[in-house]
Amino acid sequence: MRTKSSKQNKINVVTLGCSKNIYDSEVLMGQLKASGKDVVHEDEEEDGNIVVINTCGFIGKAKEESINTILHFANKKEAGLVDKVFVTGCLSERYKPDLEKEIENVDAYFGTHDLPNLLKVLEADYKHELLGERLTTTPKHYAYLKIAEGCDRPCSFCAIPLMRGKHVSQPIEKLVQEATHLAKEGIKELILIAQDLTYYGLDIYKKRALAELLEALVKVDGIEWIRLHYAFPTGFPLDVLEVMKREVKVCNYIDIPLQHINTEILKSMRRGTTYEKTNALLASFREIIPEMAIRTTLIVGYPGETEEIFEELKAWVKEMRFDRMGAFAYSHEENTHAATLVDDVPEEVKEARVAEIMEIQSQISWELNQEKIGKTYRCLFDRKEGNYFYGRTEFDSPDVDNDVIVDARTHYIQLGQFVEVKIIDAGDFDLIGVPVSANDVQNEV
Numbered sequence: 328m329r330t331k332s333s334k335q336n337k338i339n340v341v342t343l344g345c346s347k348n349i350y351d352s353e354v355l356m357g358q359l360k361a362s363g364k365d366v367v368h369e370d371e372e373e374d375g376n377i378v379v380i381n382t383c384g385f386i387g388k389a390k391e392e393s394i395n396t397i398l399h400f401a402n403k404k405e406a407g408l409v410d411k412v413f414v415t416g417c418l419s420e421r422y423k424p425d426l427e428k429e430i431e432n433v434d435a436y437f438g439t440h441d442l443p444n445l446l447k448v449l450e451a452d453y454k455h456e457l458l459g460e461r462l463t464t465t466p467k468h469y470a471y472l473k474i475a476e477g478c479d480r481p482c483s484f485c486a487i488p489l490m491r492g493k494h495v496s497q498p499i500e501k502l503v504q505e506a507t508h509l510a511k512e513g514i515k516e517l518i519l520i521a522q523d524l525t526y527y528g529l530d531i532y533k534k535r536a537l538a539e540l541l542e543a544l545v546k547v548d549g550i551e552w553i554r555l556h557y558a559f560p561t562g563f564p565l566d567v568l569e570v571m572k573r574e575v576k577v578c579n580y581i582d583i584p585l586q587h588i589n590t591e592i593l594k595s596m597r598r599g600t601t602y603e604k605t606n607a608l609l610a611s612f613r614e615i616i617p618e619m620a621i622r623t624t625l626i627v628g629y630p631g632e633t634e635e636i637f638e639e640l641k642a643w644v645k646e647m648r649f650d651r652m653g654a655f656a657y658s659h660e661e662n663t664h665a666a667t668l669v670d671d672v673p674e675e676v677k678e679a680r681v682a683e684i685m686e687i688q689s690q691i692s693w694e695l696n697q698e699k700i701g702k703t704y705r706c707l708f709d710r711k712e713g714n715y716f717y718g719r720t721e722f723d724s725p726d727v728d729n730d731v732i733v734d735a736r737t738h739y740i741q742l743g744q745f746v747e748v749k750i751i752d753a754g755d756f757d758l759i760g761v762p763v764s765a766n767d768v769q770n771e772v
Contacts, residue, residue: 336410338366338449339375341400342464343393344383346520346556347491348416349464350473352381355415355442357461362451368464373403376410377449382418384490386658393418394430401432413437415445417490439491463509466709468743469516469552469725470509474502474540478522480559482586483597483664484626484657487522494523496531503543510549515743516707517550518724523559525567538566545576551745552707554724556582560608561599568615578721579616582651584624588643589636592629597664609647620722622651627684628677629657630668637680644687650695651728652688654681689755696729696753703749703763706731708740716740718748720758731758738762 338359342352352368359366367375378400382393393416400412411434419426420438427436437445443453463470477492478485506517519540521527528536544553553576555567560583571577587593590601600608612619625644627637644652656677659670672680708718709725716733718740723729731748733740738761740746748760 335365336377337375338364338377338379339370339373340366340368340379340381341396342369342381343396344381344385344389344417346471346518347473347522348381348383350461350471350520351416351439351442353461353463353471355379355381355445356464358442358446358454359449359451360462361454362446364449364451366462368462373408377413378403378409378411379413379415379445379449382414382416384416384418384421384486386655386660388658390418397426397430397433401430404432413445413448415439415441420490421486463512463514465725466743467513468707469518469709470514471520472502472506472509472517473497473520474524475521475527479526480523481597481664483595483668484586484629484660486660486663489662491522494526494530496527496529496536498531499536499540499543502540503547506544506547506550510547513549513743515550515745516552516554517544518554518556520556522557524555524557525559525561525563535562535564537564538570541567541570541574541577545570545574551576552578552721554578554580554721556724558583560585560605563608565611565615568612571619572616579619580622580722580724581612581619582622582624582724586624586626587629587632587640589632589639592632592636595631595665595668596626596629620650622653622724622728623649625652625654625684626657627654627680628672630665630671632657632672632680641684641687644684645691648691648695649688650722651692651724652685653727654684654688656681692729693753693755696755696758699750699758700753701750703747704731704760705745706748706760707745708733708742710742711735716742718746729756729758731760733760733762 340352340356342348356366380396383389397414403409404412413435414433415437417439419436423436435448446453475494475496477494478487479494524537528534558581585605586596588602588605593600659666704720706718706720708716710717714735716735718731747763749763750758750760752759
């Protein structure tokens with residue numbers, strides 16, 4: 328068997344799943360770099376002779392992707408193209424015994440809380456002093472800031488607590504220190520993430536403290552946008568909206584996965600809310616901050632979702648006109664409460680419902696985007712692809728929301744900079760614009 332053991336070790340970190348996993352990989356890479364290791368993230372050439380796969384175990388498709396990735400690199404090891412393969416993350420946390428039995432050509436499996444042990448086998452030391460000094464993999468002007476780990480919610484369909492454990496908030500002082508370090512590295516936008524932002528602080532401060540955290544983060548020099556992801560609707564602290572309204576740095580944007588609207592389905596999902604309470608919360612959002620962009624996520628095909636209930640969900644989506652929305656087909660997850668229910672919606676019906684509800688959202692998005700034509704927005708530009716620059720308004724998060732597209736053949740934009748852009752055309756999920764000068768913006772006002 329051919330190996331590369333004669334070469335200097337190069338560690339290729341491969342990340343699957345959500346932004347929380349991206350953050351964890353960045354922390355791992357920062358620790359490795361601090362120990363003098365040659366480390367890369369998702370090397371396109373796959374020439375690292377040591378591979379660390381940070382897996383996702385959330386739903387069926389994500390688990391399948393993780394398993395296929397493990398098999399890919401295990402086969403490369405078998406062929407002598409890599410020396411060692413290590414697996415970490417949610418899938419490994421949840422299914423370690425099964426994985427060890429089924430995919431033996433992996434050197435070791437680690438869980439979500441095994442960073443010191445993983446570093447040890449990679450011959451690196453865990454350095455407690457590296458607070459916030461991670462190796463970011465996002466564009467140089469934005470970064471994720473994980474404010475808590477784990478989740479205490481009892482949602483019937485979710486296996487996150489099995490993989491990530493109980494909710495643990497990070498102290499405000501520590502997060503401010505991390506944000507300050509990121510700002511010095513050129514980060515302009517912080518995207519706050521957790522399994523549940525709204526629970527932040529209950530464990531260490533005995534009260535919901537997300538608003539206080541925001542008040543502290545807006546004081547960090549260099550940070551210009553702060554964005555909120557993954558806010559649980561039940562018990563949402565409305566003082567957060569007051570901070571959002573008052574502080575220009577806090578984007579008028581929220582990602583709040585609502586999952587469904589039928590009261591009986593919500594009860595079965597153990598979401599702790601109802602049709603009436605959900606609508607009242609959304610009404611509060613729009614009353615306090617009318618311009619707020621609301622992103623949500625829905626699960627369709629949950630056990631017991633009849634055609635009548637699905638029609639109720641569709642009617643509600645049409646009524647609410649969410650700025651951004653995603654939908655997923657329900658996936659039976661072992662050892663969750665919902666796994667005890669009969670998975671009575673056929674897969675083809677689930678997928679058809681996903682397509683149908685996303686078609687409704689596509690039309691809503693198109694209509695909302697048409698209203699933006701002729702208006703000017705402050706945009707942050709992330710990348711250039713081919714002949715076009717791609718940026719975002721404060722109402723758009725990276726990778727999941729609208730892009731603002733500017734023709735690079737006639738305009739130049741420095742990536743990572745804020746630019747005033749006038750929208751001249753729009754599609755379902757994209758805005759077309761041209762940069763305008765400060766004088767033009769002043770004249771419009």
